[in-house]
Amino acid sequence: MDGRTHTVDVNPGETVTVAGWVHEVRDLGGIAFLILRDTTGKIQIVFKEDEMDADLVGTGLGVARESVITVTGDAEEHSNAPGGVEVTPESVEVLAESDTELPLDPSGKVDADLSTRLDNRTLDLRKEEVKAIFEIRAEVLRSVREAFYDLGSTEINTPKIVATGTEGGTELFPITYFGEEAFMNQSPQLFKQLMVGSGLERVFEIGPIFRAEEHNTPRHLNEATMIDFESAFFDHTEAMDACEHVVRNAYDGVAANCQRELELLGLEDAFEVPDEAFPRLTYQEAIERINATGELDEQLVWGDDLPTEGERALGDDVGSHYFITDWPSEIKPFYIKDHDGDADLSTGFDMMHPVMELVSGGQREHRYDHLVTGFEQQGLDPDQFDYYTKMFKYGMPPHAGWGLGVERLVMTMLGLENIREAVLFPRDRQRLSP
RNA sequence: GCCCGGGUGGUGUAGUGGCCCAUCAUACGACCCUGUCACGGUCGUGACGCGGGUUCAAAUCCCGCCUCGGGCGCCA
Numbered sequence: 164m165d166g167r168t169h170t171v172d173v174n175p176g177e178t179v180t181v182a183g184w185v186h187e188v189r190d191l192g193g194i195a196f197l198i199l200r201d202t203t204g205k206i207q208i209v210f211k212e213d214e215m216d217a218d219l220v221g222t223g224l225g226v227a228r229e230s231v232i233t234v235t236g237d238a239e240e241h242s243n244a245p246g247g248v249e250v251t252p253e254s255v256e257v258l259a260e261s262d263t264e265l266p267l268d269p270s271g272k273v274d275a276d277l278s279t280r281l282d283n284r285t286l287d288l289r290k291e292e293v294k295a296i297f298e299i300r301a302e303v304l305r306s307v308r309e310a311f312y313d314l315g316s317t318e319i320n321t322p323k324i325v326a327t328g329t330e331g332g333t334e335l336f337p338i339t340y341f342g343e344e345a346f347m348n349q350s351p352q353l354f355k356q357l358m359v360g361s362g363l364e365r366v367f368e369i370g371p372i373f374r375a376e377e378h379n380t381p382r383h384l385n386e387a388t389m390i391d392f393e394s395a396f397f398d399h400t401e402a403m404d405a406c407e408h409v410v411r412n413a414y415d416g417v418a419a420n421c422q423r424e425l426e427l428l429g430l431e432d433a434f435e436v437p438d439e440a441f442p443r444l445t446y447q448e449a450i451e452r453i454n455a456t457g458e459l460d461e462q463l464v465w466g467d468d469l470p471t472e473g474e475r476a477l478g479d480d481v482g483s484h485y486f487i488t489d490w491p492s493e494i495k496p497f498y499i500k501d502h503d504g505d506a507d508l509s510t511g512f513d514m515m516h517p518v519m520e521l522v523s524g525g526q527r528e529h530r531y532d533h534l535v536t537g538f539e540q541q542g543l544d545p546d547q548f549d550y551y552t553k554m555f556k557y558g559m560p561p562h563a564g565w566g567l568g569v570e571r572l573v574m575t576m577l578g579l580e581n582i583r584e585a586v587l588f589p590r591d592r593q594r595l596s597p
Numbered sequence: 598g599c600c601c602g603g604g605u606g607g608u609g610u611a612g613u614g615g616c617c618c619a620u621c622a623u624a625c626g627a628c629c630c631u632g633u634c635a636c637g638g639u640c641g642u643g644a645c646g647c648g649g650g651u652u653c654a655a656a657u658c659c660c661g662c663c664u665c666g667g668g669c670g671c672c673a
Contacts, residue, residue, distance in 0.1 A: 191637085192630035211631075228624085243632045263625055264607040272635055273609050273623045278665060334671085350673090376671065377598065387673060471669070513673095520673065568673030581666095582673095593665075 171203035175240040175248050181206055182233040185226055187270060195224050207249040208234050222255045229261040229269060277581060284587060295424035296584060299417055300573050304369060306416025307390055310409040316365040321354035323347060323371060327547050336375045347373035353551045355393040356527055359562040360554055365394040379592050381581040382519055384570060386590035393564030399510040399526040402563035403486055406514055406522055407441050428577060437484050445489040453477050466491050478517030488512045497537030499525040516575040524565025531555040
């Protein structure tokens with residue numbers, strides 16, 4: 164739109180054209196105020212019955228909330244105007260009228276349930292604190308990419324329609340691919356590994372994953388966005404270093420570039436960039452510390468998965484991001500390498516936020532024979548994964564990597580109560596639309 | 598997959614057998630109001646998820662269905 168001025172850029176003394184949504188109309192009788200909102204903020208338009216054209220006043224005050232209008236007029240300083248500046252209109256044009264009854268209230272006077280908000284996400288995102296979450300999410304992704312470039316990695320994109328899953332099992336969405344059985348990919352795991360053996364060596368991908376688990380919790384999605392990293396000639400400790408770098412960079416980026424958004428969310432004081440290195444606890448230490456908290460009815464023993472309650476108890480105890488390393492091989496996937504000389508101890512690691520798991524990674528099994536044996540031990544048919552395993556016969560370097568859930572990163576960073584708040588259009592057990 | 602708890606005007610809620618032709622806020626409509634900033638004031642419109650049952654009487658109790666949310670398992 165030619166000559167449009169954003170509300171944030173309106174200066175007294177100028178003739179401006181502003182465009183946006185009718186946030187509110189306050190009609191005091193002889194004088195009335197229309198608050199116009201755009202992506203940068205709000206500005207007051209003042210209407211005076213005695214001094215202005217009746218049609219102009221009629222148009223300005225007759226328009227329903229959330230209609231889209233454009234206003235041209237003189238911007239003037241006024242001590243009583245919000246922000247100190249207001250526009251006296253010469254013309255008002257209604258570009259798009261809104262129905263008067265709104266499915267939710269973008270001015271935020273009345274709360275709406277998350278489900279109502281998600282059904283009307285466009286209106287929901289007119290609220291600046293909701294918009295702030297997605298501005299921050301975008302900054303997280305920008306900073307994460309920057310961190311990956313620092314690490315000398317190359318961004319890749321791998322297929323989301325696949326013939327086989329990553330680990331087999333039942334958690335895949337089946338689809339029909341020209342009459343053949345296919346699936347939505349649950350992880351770029353196998354593809355990114357194939358790329359560390361290519362000339363690229365160090366890669367990352369930010370993309371969707373699909374999981375058909377019928378869980379119903381505030382921390383699971385059936386379509387999520389994963390940040391995946393994989394590097395040749397890295398062991399699991401170097402992969403953890405990279406993970407720490409990326410996560411800290413995301414926090415740094417938000418701290419540096421999203422102060423306004425953090426204020427809108429009331430987090431300007433609570434938001435903290437993790438400053439220390441993330442503690443690295445072994446699995447053994449983790450279960451001992453959980454047991455020592457006394458929060459669990461039954462003591463954990465070697466080989467147990469960490470129950471949600473245990474994770475939370477440990478998170479409270481540690482109080483910051485931390486790694487859990489050296490998991491029992493039996494509860495980590497087949498493509499994670501065991502420690503040399505101890506087949507029961509894996510190089511797999513998880514990176515935890517005090518309230519939940521954010522990252523899962525490890526050094527990978529790069530030896531062809533061990534890999535094929537691993538498939539068989541998981542009850543999978545190695546022949547089905549031939550496209551993957553055969554590349555391990557032609558010089559697959561030792562390598563390590565991890566995957567980080569974007570929504571969980573944003574959720575924990577901002578203290579959101581429900582992961583769906585960190586996705587524009589979440590896909591969950593009961594939501595397929597919009 | 599197992600388990601638990603909800604569904605009341607557009608939105609968010611109060612109401613646990615008769616006090617309810619249902620409360621409050623906001624929105625919406627009408628009127629009043631010349632500096633509001635969640636403007637204020639007066640009046641008004643508007644709802645018990647669906648189906649069946651119990652009872653003299655059901656928003657309220659029971660059953661089924663639909664739907665939403667949560668806990669566990671598992672995971673990012």
